[in-house]
Amino acid sequence: MDKVLLCGNEAIAQGALEAGCRAATSYPGTPASEIMNYLIKSKSDDFYAEWSNNEKVALEICFGVSTMKQRSICSMKANGFNLCVDSLMSLRKKGLTGGLVLAVVDDPDVRYSDVFQDTREFMKSIGFAIIEPKTVKECLEMTKQAFDLSEEKKRPVFIRITNKIGHLYSPIKIGKRKAPTNPEFDKTPYKFNPYSKEKEEIIPYFCPGCPHESFYKNFSVLEDYIVNGDIGCYEIAGFGNNGKDDKPIREIIDTLFVMGSGLNVSQGQLICNQKSVAFIGDSTFWHSGINGLINACYNKHNIILIIMDNSCVAMTGQHPVPDLSIEKVCEDLGCDVQIVNPYKKEEVEKALNKAVAFSDKINVIISRSCCMLKLKKCNTK
Known part of the structure; x- marks a missing residue:
């Protein structure tokens, strides 16, 4: 040549x-x-x-x-x-x-x-x-x-x-192009999660009554879907089990990297024709997740994003989050938005089924319920 x-x-x-x-x-x-x-x-x-x-x-x-x-x-x-x-x-x-x-x-x-x-x-x-x-x-x-x-x-x-x-x-x-291999997700447990704790003696779990735990209990992991996590209390669903105090919820998340990364990882997997669900918290959404959602909208990556909105930065001590409307931002970006009560199984299932059925758009599900520790603090003041 x-x-x-x-x-x-x-x-x-x-x-x-x-x-x-x-x-x-x-x-x-x-x-x-x-x-x-x-x-x-x-x-x-x-x-x-x-x-x-x-x-x-x-x-x-x-x-x-x-x-x-x-x-x-x-x-x-x-x-x-x-x-x-x-x-x-x-x-x-x-x-x-x-x-x-x-x-x-x-x-x-x-x-x-x-x-x-x-x-x-x-x-x-x-x-x-x-x-x-x-x-x-x-x-x-x-x-x-x-x-x-x-x-x-x-x-x-x-x-x-x-x-x-x-x-x-x-x-x-110029040389010839090498053909890419067929996409394949490595299902080795905790392979893509540097925060997994399967080798530790004590593995953290959700606080009693936590809305995140309730959502995960009502969340049926979709067949052939990868679950991408993010940083916050909800990442407990990727901590893994050690054989002593095992809970199925701790093994829901397949990948977990850094704040705001989950929905970007989903976009990369979608490029490879792999379906996935991305989780993110309300504070992490404002921190850096919003940039990934803008990118998904601009480049037409029709992902499913689940925003775990507990009205605070719960993991660090119930610190405040911006008093802005997440759903308004998502709707203005052109996303289909559903708000669910994480304690109501039928709402969670209906929202997931709709998101899967209408895969020609970006689907955002907001799981909204206040952190129990924040409620407790407010009630004792």
Whole structure:
């Protein structure tokens, strides 16, 4: 095949395509934008690419793709990398299955940023492998190697270049695309949950009368659906059992990463044609989940999102949450919204059945009932 003139960023993109990458995500940011510019023109039946609405959302969508044993790449500038540190830290304890490459383009001349940042220092502290191509040709070849290394280590691999390599052009020989494998979710218990506590002597459980416990009791896990959790009291449904004080509710959640990640993981799985349900709390929704929902609406990822609204940040001591209408925000974004009483089984079942039946839209179910400890505090004042 004849050689094609590519810049370093485009060579990284081509390397990802040749490696059998299933999905690519990014947020626009010079000097890294050419990676996604190249990839988004290459969308096909077995390759998906999108501009996400921030770097954290973009990376966590790749988490979801990786849980399906599919390869993905997330690209960004150095500043955007800072937004992803929390998400990446969660992968240090338990790994991924599909290769995940994080391509970061540094700006040592401070042409496109306000300050200089050498992201290698952050990368080293996280502990994942770093690959640094020095030529445009190496950008392509090392990206393919990065996917292999990621699957070998079961962790993300960083491709780090500077704007000089990223924007340098060179004639490059294009290779054939490797076909992606068939998507498959690894059902090993607690595989994608760094917070599981199955090896601990005492495993936490819900407070007496907790509305979250009641919702889970009334929640029939849908056949062939993955359940993605998030950070809050409701994550107890993913803590696991140790054989001493076992409760079925503690084994409902299949994946759990960081705040606001659950609905992004669901979007990644949906890209791989896998159905799922994402849980999130009211405070976590305002914290960072709202960004993921905006992305789902913008990129038309028709997920099922269950918001566990107990009117406070219960886990930390019943701290306040914004006095705003979650349902109004979701409706304004174009979502179908249902509000249920978690103690009423028929309401929960009806809402779930409707969400499954109307899968051509984003379905939001709000489980609303105040935290029992908050009620107790209010009644004793």
